[in-house]
Amino acid sequence: MTTQPWTATVLSIFPEMFPGPLGHSLAGKAMERDLWRLAAVNLRDHASDRHRTVDDTPFGGGSGMVMRPDVIGRAVDAAREGGAQGPLLYLSPRGRPLTQSRARQLADGPGLLALCGRFEGVDERVLEARGFEEVSIGDFVLSGGELAAMVLIDATVRLLPGVIGDAYSLEEESFSGGLLEYPQYTRPQVWEDRQVPEVLLSGHHERIRAWRQAMALEVTRRRRPDLLGEMTGHNPRTVGAAQPSADPERG
Template sequence: MRIDIITVLPELLKSPFEASILKRAIDKGLVSVHFHNLRDHTDHSYNQVDDYQFGGGAGMVLMVEPVDRCISGLVAQRDYDEIIYMTPDGDTLNQKMANRLSLSGNIIILCGHYKGVDQRIRDAYITKEISVGDYVLSGGELGAAILCDAVIRLIPGVLNNETSALTDSFQDNLLAPPVYTRPAEYKGMKVPEILLSGNFPKIEAWREEKALERTKKLRPDLLNDS
């Protein structure tokens, strides 16, 4: 998978890709991530990429020209499965969306900033608009990092245990069951005996039961979506 991220703040985005699972995926050659500074695509003085909005009102808007130059340059080199715009008014990121995007070959992520991007970019290029929640961030960079983490970890070979991602919360619209590790008893608190039994069919049945119980208690809305 190739991910091209367009941003006015590439330095804000780079650190998550220099550690942990994301770095492992890059080192293995399973994904390549490329950062494109929008200021490199403008001819305006002081590398300007934003301007006041027509009609008045507070807040600056990312200009159409530098974004168009960057995206058109990328799509001239290769085909993209999705051109994504990170924006508070997009579809809320969820596990099903991450699953689908993990099957992509090439994607572009445009990070919104200021008051947003000129609507003509959204009309001409954007195939999917994604939000990471019903709140506003200073820009789309942190949202893009969240999206990349959610997607990249699902690519085969990224996680050491291939089944790990399949048992995460929100797969099959269920929260994950409780998990335990050694020691089996700590300050009088014991691990459920079933997990120590070695009876794996019964353990799986227990996990399914607990996952359903936890979902009913904490996120019953997920069961309504199934």
Template sequence: MRIDIITVLPQMLTGPLDCSILKRAQDKGLAEIVVHNLRDYTTNKHKRVDDYPFGGEAGMVIQIEPVDNAIAALKQQREYDEVIFTSPDGELFDQPMANQMSTLQNIIILCGHYKGIDYRIREHLITKEISIGDYVLTGGEMAAAIIADAVVRLIPGAIGDEQSALSDSFQDNLLAPPVYTRPAEYKGWKVPDILLSGHQAKIDEWKLQQAMERTKALRPDLLKED
């Protein structure tokens, strides 16, 4: 998988994209994540990519020309499954979406910034808009990093134990059950006996029950009625 991220602040992505699972996936050749500075695609000598909005509203707006230039340059090199824009009013990013995106080959993520982007970009160049939550960030860089992390970790081979990703929260619309490790007792706080029993069928039943109870208490919205 290749992920091309277009941003006005590439330095914000240097750390998050170059450590842990994302780094290992790239080192293994399973993923390639390339950050592009939008200012490299502008045609004015001051490398300006924004201007005042028509209509007198406060704030600055990313111009269409540098974005069009950047996307066109990338599309000359390869075909893309999706051209994504990170926006507070996009489709809410969740685990099923991450699962689906992990099967794609090439995607572009355009990071929003300032007051927003010229709406013609969204009308003519973007194929999918994604929000990571109902709040506003300074820019879409952290959202792009979150999307990249959630997607790349699902690529086979990115995680040493692939079953681990399949048992994460939200994979079955349930929160994950509690997990414990050694020591079995600490300061009088004990690990549930069932987990020490060695009876795998009963352990699995307990885990499912715990997942259901935690989801009902903490995220009842996930328990959708058919």
């Protein structure tokens, strides 16, 4: 029995937007190698009238239109019958924030189904009836869920086995250990009178590791102290009190 590659199924009224950026760089190359697959479903194909209507006016009044539950319900059911697997995700600014740990959970599964909302949103009944998980990529509003779905899929696909050649690099990234990533440097060694920190030129792996850990803590303390508050054994008021050299905030 052949195992199907990790598959992202996207429900949208603009399926032509996909793969878009997902067809390039790491995600695109991985798709060419069949490490993952993308299925874009046109929600209008599941409308019941000749105009292929997917929305209607909201009960209770108000501006804008709301996406119909019957159309979305049929689209979800058809996708499931077609073999689509994984959790149902609705990209919404009121959803739980997307995190690196959630992306890893999704990468460990068989795939996902992402609903891209438009207009004023989606009828609440279909979200409840089909068990959608609402996911947000930030505290802002987009014109639709397609770009958010691409962000979600890209964040997940890059964690799939074989997509990134150096698996160790994933362990060094921001959020992988609860911290933001330490600053990176490359050639030239001196640029506009700014030098690469000496410790990185020392060749002493343990000193470099310790410096990077200290810098990751310091950058996180300054920019995202909320992350430190979530880590066991770290106090955002005291972590990073010992200032490491070459502070990136001071240049």
